[in-house]
Amino acid sequence: MTDLKPSVYRKHFIPLESNPVVFTKLIHRLGVPPSLAFTDVYSLDDPDLLAMISRPTSALILVFPTSLQYEQNKAADEMKRDNYAGQGAEEDVIWFKQTINNACGLYGVLHCVSNGKTASSITPSSTLSNLLAKCIPVSPQARALVLEEDEELEKAYTTAATEGDSAVPENPEDEVDFHYVAFIKSTKNGHLYLMDGDRKGPVDLELPLTESDDLLSEPVLEVVRKFIQMEGGENLNFSLMALGPSQNDDDD
Template sequence: MAATPSRWIPLESNPDVLNQWASKAGLVTSQAEFVDVYGLDVDLLAMVPKPVKAVILLFPIAQTIENRRKVEDERVKNQGQHPVDPTVFYIKQTIGNACGTIGLLHALANADVTLAPESPLEKFIDECKEMTPEERAKALETTPLFANIHAEAASSGQTTATEADMHTDLHFTCFVQAPDPPRTDVGSSEPRRLLELDGRRVGPIDRGGVDKLA
């Protein structure tokens, strides 16, 4: 089996690109799809179809943001955080420029969406259920089908496709809802938690209780 490249072509932050990736991977797009969020004003958020299953955010990589994230990772590693539900699917990012695919995997694996039976995504999630985040990353590295899906989607955007060895200053992360694990030490008034899932982080980051994403 040929080795998967250590760097992929970056995905464009474009609903058409994300939907193409998702459809190829196995999402039944007649029941769920990615759309643009044009802003956080009430009127603009009202344009987003409901219910929202997940949010994929593209943000600029700046040193101040990187420093803040490193501090937060150290705090979570050393002091812990609110418990994260063990059923949450989290995968590390070990392939350069693959943050778009990592974000899509996090969104679709943790959202209540319909996947086509025996589709690449359904099989990958099922095969990775008992793996660690690092083992899932290795499985992605050795699954050429996802490299092909990513490459095809990356070349379909409105902007000119870049080279795989390009170092981009943009990064995708994902936000999903997850159950609040039962705790014996304290009662919880929030039935669900907001998690940030980013393959470059120490693990899932709990962002607090949430009623709905939008």
């Protein structure tokens, strides 16, 4: 799930199951309103299956198996980039460096709900609202510590991690072979971003989106298709979840 050395991690979480119900319950506990929810995306090409998803879609989470090819591609990309140092309200996006082992699902969630139009719908004084108030003004390094030390966030996550259908690992320090990344649209510059806490910072994909383009618009779908193909697209273990209007406000 990550190429960071175990010594980097100060905390270890049980991995989150790739399940839109689990993800939806988690964001509601954190302070996202019931009007928003995650749902599975079953096809990137079939218009009938895509039409089943409530729009507009504000973010995507892609889940995929890690591999040597993926790690090599990522390392090559990261060699060209500097460590991100953004902080404050002027940031184009809000990014979190992953320092909690096996918690890439949590970082994917945070990237989805802290950016785009979803961020403006967060319930005031909620766990997420309070977290962002502490995180936005500080450096990525300080943000990482805020996340590690937030007891309400850990409690909500731990509950979600034990609610899925999959067996929970006995040891949270055991590595898993899948990873989560998010795709979001910046409300500042309108660009599409790849958000991955295992990288040096947010990745501006330099794709400007129009006001009417959501995260299931054709330009975004093409980016996701290429990402999957580059990382071994024939593997059926790839899955995609979309964040958008809830079809059922009773998910909690």
